[in-house]
Amino acid sequence: MTSTQHQTYSASRSFARSHMRSDGRSADRPAFRIERELAVALDLEAISVHYQPQYDVATGRCCGVEALARWMLPTGENVAPSAFIPAAEQFGMIHALGRLILKKACETMSSWCSPGAEPLTLSVNVSTLQIDAAFSRLLEKTLKQFSFPARQLELEITESALIVNPERTIDYLNDWKKLGVRIAIDDFGTGYSSLNYLTRLPVDRLKIDRSLVQRLALDFKSVSIMRLILALATELGFDVIAEGVETKQELRILADLGCPKVQGYLLGRPMPARQAQIALTKTCRDVIKPTFGDPVAGRESHATRSPVNMAR
Numbered sequence: 001m002t003s004t005q006h007q008t009y010s011a012s013r014s015f016a017r018s019h020m021r022s023d024g025r026s027a028d029r030p031a032f033r034i035e036r037e038l039a040v041a042l043d044l045e046a047i048s049v050h051y052q053p054q055y056d057v058a059t060g061r062c063c064g065v066e067a068l069a070r071w072m073l074p075t076g077e078n079v080a081p082s083a084f085i086p087a088a089e090q091f092g093m094i095h096a097l098g099r100l101i102l103k104k105a106c107e108t109m110s111s112w113c114s115p116g117a118e119p120l121t122l123s124v125n126v127s128t129l130q131i132d133a134a135f136s137r138l139l140e141k142t143l144k145q146f147s148f149p150a151r152q153l154e155l156e157i158t159e160s161a162l163i164v165n166p167e168r169t170i171d172y173l174n175d176w177k178k179l180g181v182r183i184a185i186d187d188f189g190t191g192y193s194s195l196n197y198l199t200r201l202p203v204d205r206l207k208i209d210r211s212l213v214q215r216l217a218l219d220f221k222s223v224s225i226m227r228l229i230l231a232l233a234t235e236l237g238f239d240v241i242a243e244g245v246e247t248k249q250e251l252r253i254l255a256d257l258g259c260p261k262v263q264g265y266l267l268g269r270p271m272p273a274r275q276a277q278i279a280l281t282k283t284c285r286d287v288i289k290p291t292f293g294d295p296v297a298g299r300e301s302h303a304t305r306s307p308v309n310m311a312r
């Protein structure tokens with residue numbers, strides 16, 4: 001079996017596992033049909049976008065959303081993103097998928113913008129395989145097409161983008177920055193790469209991986225690592241958002257450490273556009289209040305002692 005065949009087989013197996021029904025029997029669609037089904041879904045633009053809200057810890061207000069691809073089969077079955085996104089990469093469809101998500105998300109967010117409204121950041125995930133000249137052209141075209149403010153678009157890339165061809169990646173990221181968009185390092189803290197790369201990248205934000213966030217309440221060493229990341233971000237002038245926040249205890253620790261922004265099931269799950277539009281007009285005070293007591297007093301004292309805020 002060649003390396004490509006092996007990868008294809010693995011992707012098919014992964015898709016098959018994701019299609020297993022709860023009783024353990026195979027779902028109706030054989031795994032080998034994923035390529036064709038995904039191609040059809042992309043052709044019909046049947047992949048939808050859900051939006052997960054992101055919150056400013058100090059104000060409790062929604063400050064942005066992350067656009068996440070969702071695929072529902074005609075049978076009503078949802079295909080897990082952890083199955084179809086790697087499959088799209090394996091079968092050469094990640095460009096089409098990325099194009100569709102960027103287009104739909106910019107179109108939707110443009111329709112939400114109203115004069116005087118607080119600007120929200122739209123975070124869009126970019127696969128390492130998408131980082132090329134064609135994506136830079138697509139970015140420019142899409143921003144123009146929807147008159148989308150570039151400063152409100154944030155592209156999330158992972159550290160793995162730097163492993164294959166760091167020089168080329170840095171050149172493309174600089175091209176994106178020239179267009180005015182923001183860049184975030186996704187899954188930060190899991191890449192095992194040298195921190196030295198942070199000094200060379202035009203990065204605006206670190207997105208702390210959920211695996212670290214979920215250890216905060218269990219392990220004081222994780223709290224120390226989080227504190228160091230926040231101090232490092234302050235030194236380098238980066239914004240920080242913690243993802244995968246699922247409990248009030250995690251939120252309390254992050255707030256006490258001075259983490260400025262949070263995202264996670266505790267505050268809001270990914271949701272369809274119409275629902276998200278309503279959610280983003282609300283604050284997360286209902287969650288923050290029992291966490292901090294009086295939300296106003298709580299955030300003032302928190303902001304005062306925050307190592308992040310002190311440096312800004």
Ligand SMILES: [Ca+2]
Nearest residue numbers: 066125156186
């Ligand atoms: Ca992401």
